[in-house]
Amino acid sequence: MGLVVGGVLDVGAADPWASVAGGAAGLIGLAVTLYAFLGPAPTAAAVTASGTRAVAAGGSIGAVSTGDGTSTTPPPPTTPGSPTRPASGPVTASGERSVAAGGDIGSVSAGDG
Structure with missing residues (x-):
């Protein structure tokens, strides 16, 4: 998204968008990690x-x-x-x-x- 904004507008305007995209990606990564650690336990095979x-x-x-x-x-x-x-x-x-x-x-x- 930041690259598109930078390509369409200018590099100065892309900087805040890239920061927001990086923060969102970090939060999504944190959520996936927490789910992997705290999510449902694997069931034992019969x-x-x-x-x-x-x-x-x-x-x-x-x-x-x-x-x-x-x-x-x-x-x-x-x-x-x-x-x-x-x-x-x-x-x-x-x-x-x-x-x-x-x-x-x-x-x-x-x-x-």
Whole structure:
């Protein structure tokens, strides 16, 4: 807006308009920041496991074994400080021996050994 006024009128008249536009942009930025900090809290993702031996986790799963007489090899250790990804939506494992995670899955064995 300040540039338009400066282009149409003159640079001296654009200065107050640019000040007003900058102040308005600052107030809008402050309002958006306050909303981000004080706005509604994110809701937890729904985690559901339905089915024989089904496994569901809202975060990461290291090792899972759903079969008879099976074992899983544990995944390699994570680097300290490496972030785990939380679920961003619903996590559902529905079906026999199904496995679902909102984050990473290291190792899964769903068969019988």
